[in-house]
Amino acid sequence: MIRISAKWTERIAFFFLLVSTLIIIIPVILITVMIIQKGLPAMNLEFLTESPRLGMRAGGIFPAILGTVYLVLGTMVFALPIGILAAIYLSEYARDNWLTRAIDLAIVNLAGVPSVVYGLFGLGLFVIFLNFGTSILAGSLTLAIMSLPVIITASREALGTVPQSFREVSLALGATRWQTIRRVVLPNALPGIMTGTVLALSRAAGETAPILFTVAAFYLPKLPQSVFDQCMALPYHLYVIATQVPKIKPHVQYGTALVLIVMVLVMNLSAILIRAHFRKKKHW
């Protein structure tokens, strides 16, 4: 039996930890480099501002960019207020009983449901039953439902970081529960809520499955005119030109991927900046 000195076990441990970390980040770097390298040649004003031509082989991807922006905004409009209000109810008002715990459990589990299931749900409920048709409305609602568990969970965490003592100080001054929430709890929880929400929205921006049956169009000659119209969207457009369009130049595909990644990255980055900004300002 060979005995290895403490110094060597330390070195070996360090080596394997480092290698594992590299294994994680190398693919990320490779993918990013490849997409930038192959996608950058596609970047020009026409690509970003015009509609596709020649069966998507030429022209731009503007309708898909616009569609994704619409869907993210729509998701935000529906998911943000409901998510925050539900989180406030669960964290600040609900008594700790079996019903609250059941709702909690359901929310945690909903966050783990595969997105294609949300797509089917959206198809059944919004497209068919509520008769919204395949439309921006149906797609936004589906993405909103998918984002809600994440937004609620993040908001509850943010509410939980506000010290109980702040609530008690406010109540002790004669404020009602709602006044306390509005004037003390929410302002201090808002950075966390915003961070969580932006991350949830950035995930929604990149999803294909939930919009597949509810809103996304293969190709539209016109830009959408109302929330009851279909729209194109970046993730689905990428899927289409990667699999359904023969003899397409790869830089169109990689260019589309690049635009999608940049959009998601910008959203994530802004979430990080929000968090950093408020962490500096907070002093308790």
Add this chain to the structure above:
Amino acid sequence: MEKKKKIEIRDLSVLYGGEEALRHVNLDILEREIMSVIGPANSGKTSLLRTLNRLNDRVSNAKVRGEILIDGQSVYKKILPDVLRRRMGMIFALPIPLPLSIYDNIAYGPRVHGIHQKSVLDRKVEESLQEAFLWDEVKDRLNLPAMKLSGGQQQRLCIARALAVEPEIILYDEPCSGLDPLSTAKVEETMVRLKSRYTQILVTNNTKQAARVGERTAFFLMGELVEVDATDKIFTVPTDKRTEDYVSGRFG
């Protein structure tokens, strides 16, 4: 002259999930007196204060039996919690400034109660800080975050913040436990000077402080009110052996 009863506590018991934290307490607090409440840890002092202003409503397993009257009115049956708490300020063990400026901390209560006019708020802020003897120290930096003040200043800020909603009663829960002797002296001085206008209940784990500040002193032990009497009597010739042991420092 006989003073009027401000708070009447009648056969009050407080339970947490079946465990009694206070047992059959009967105690009157007189108008504009300082009542010191002493006793070792876990004897129910905090529970008493939090039952008086109903902050314990937040504790889901807390149960209250008996009756508390303020000016003859039942606290649990006749007064809404936020109305009650407006009449009864509370100072916590650690100073808890809200993450706002000095000014906004003081103005918080008045704003909640619907005062938004700048001149009125300005006056309230100044008056309250004057009353808590903090005005001279902070008048040039009202926009400073309150967390930047020293511990003793923060605690007097909390007193000023409570005064700004014009309460009748002030509850202190070991208000000096985190303060150095000098800040403690200032807070005590503040309490004594407020005597002419407010009914005050001072819970303290510092028997010397109770003796210095309170006109009457109540001694609690394991959820029971052992004895209540004039402060000098409690500290010199207490009736109960347990009180004597506690004030002479034999336990607690």
